Structures are given as C-alpha cells and as structure tokens.
Amino acid sequence: MSQIIWIARHANRLDFVNPDWFLTAERRYDPPLSDDGFIQAKQLANRLKQEKISQIFASPFLRTVQTANAVAQALDLPIKLETGLSEWLNPAWMTEEPQRLSTPALAELFPRIDVSYTPRIAAKYPETKEQVRARSGQTARCLAVENYPQNILLVGHGASVLGAAMGLVGEIAQAEVKASLCSLVKVVLQDSEWLLELKGDTSHLMEVEEVIRFV
Known part of the structure; x- marks a missing residue:
C-alpha cells in the first residue's frame, strides 16, 4: 500500500508585513498571520480539499495553527499540535525561548484542536540547524509510521518543512x-x-514571494 505525506509551510506572517509589530508584541516570536496570509491559507485549503487526507498535524505556533485551521475547516478534520514541527529555536533569531499560547488557550480560539493528543517529539531551545532538521525529520518518520497507510498533512515552518522532507527522502x-x-x-x-x-x-x-525568507 502507498502513503502520501503532505508538508506545508505556514502562510505569510504579520511581522513580515509590519516589522514594527515585533517592538510591542506580547509574544514577539509568535506572530499571527497577516491579512494576505489568511488568504493564502484559504488557497492552500482549496488546493487540498480534494486530497484524501486523514490527519492534520501542526506546529503549536500561532501562524501554523491558523494555517492548519483553514485546511481543517475545509476538510472537516481535527488539528493535532506537534511540537516536533516547531519553528527552528535559533538563538541567533531569538534572544530567549519563544513564548506561545498554551494548548488550552489555542483550543479556545480553534475548537478543532484535539486536546487529547500528546506530542511525539520535543523541541528544546536553543538548537542548531542540525538539531532542528533531526527532530523534524524524526517527527515526520514517526507520524508516517504511526498513521500508515493514512495520508497526512504536516504544517510547519521553513526549517521544519525542509527537515521533515529530509527525514523521509534523505539529503x-x-x-x-x-x-x-x-x-x-x-x-x-x-x-x-x-x-x-x-x-x-x-x-x-x-x-508568491520572490525571495524565500526563514526569519
């Protein structure tokens, strides 16, 4: 039997559109989607609507949850928050461990979140490029095996999307x-x-963005 693993990066984020947002944000390393990001997320949802996806796993950062939620609504599926798909916890980008909304707080905003799900892989600050690729690759392999032969969607960040793909197909x-x-x-x-x-x-x-941004 075959299996398909879809891996999506989150849509555009508010601090990419308005860099000053970072200066006064309560959780400055956890920006929401921008207005055009919500549009992109809906376009992604429309793209995946006809695919036979059985499970959606998302990084617990707000922008990935918002992106996953658009797809979950279109496919009528729950969202499972997986820390193994988290942003690269890079000390060169972040002066401290990023603050995020708790799972219960996110579930209040996004009722499709499955609060009974236990993340399989941890993400620990700080981490190197090799470490983010290793843990997101391990996450992809783990979820693929656990959900075989179901087709699943992973929603992550630039670094964790690449790491997840590398974890399955290699270098x-x-x-x-x-x-x-x-x-x-x-x-x-x-x-x-x-x-x-x-x-x-x-x-x-x-x-589509002309230059791929990872920060």
Whole structure:
C-alpha cells in the first residue's frame, strides 16, 4: 500500500508585513498571520480539499495553527499540535525561548484542536540547524509510521518543512525543496521507498514571494 505525506509551510506572517509589530508584541516570536496570509491559507485549503487526507498535524505556533485551521475547516478534520514541527529555536533569531499560547488557550480560539493528543517529539531551545532538521525529520518518520497507510498533512515552518522532507527522502531534499511561504511538499511511499513528488509547490497561490525568507 502507498502513503502520501503532505508538508506545508505556514502562510505569510504579520511581522513580515509590519516589522514594527515585533517592538510591542506580547509574544514577539509568535506572530499571527497577516491579512494576505489568511488568504493564502484559504488557497492552500482549496488546493487540498480534494486530497484524501486523514490527519492534520501542526506546529503549536500561532501562524501554523491558523494555517492548519483553514485546511481543517475545509476538510472537516481535527488539528493535532506537534511540537516536533516547531519553528527552528535559533538563538541567533531569538534572544530567549519563544513564548506561545498554551494548548488550552489555542483550543479556545480553534475548537478543532484535539486536546487529547500528546506530542511525539520535543523541541528544546536553543538548537542548531542540525538539531532542528533531526527532530523534524524524526517527527515526520514517526507520524508516517504511526498513521500508515493514512495520508497526512504536516504544517510547519521553513526549517521544519525542509527537515521533515529530509527525514523521509534523505539529503536530496536539502537541494531540491524550496520551502517558501504556504508552499506544499508531497512525499509518496511506493514499494518501501519515499519519493519526492512536489518540492515546494506554490501553484495554488495568487501571489508568491520572490525571495524565500526563514526569519
């Protein structure tokens, strides 16, 4: 039997559009989506509406939850918050461990969140590039095995999208995957081998960023 792992990066974030937001934000490393980001998330949801996805797993950061929620509404599925898909907890980007909303607080805002789900992989601040790739790759492999043969969607960040893809298909993903905002990676299991079918597709978006940003 085959299996498809879809991996999406979150849509555009408010601090990319308004950098001054960071200066007064209560949780400055956990920005929400921008207005156009919500539009992108809906475009992603429309793209995935006809796919036979059974489970949605998302990083617990607000922007990934908001992106996943648009897809969950379109597919009528719950959202499972998985810390293994979290943002790269990079000390060069973050002066301290990022503050996030708790799972109960997120569930109040997004009732589709499955509060009974226990994350499989932890993310610990600070971490190196190798560490974020290792834990997001481990997360992708773990969730793929646990949910086989179901097709699942992972919603993460630039670094964790790349790491998740590398965890399935290996080093080839590092050169081929382009994890731009709200892009889509598709990895297919065929005859015990993971194949990279989409490498960061953005054909579902009306507007696409010219330069891929990871901070």
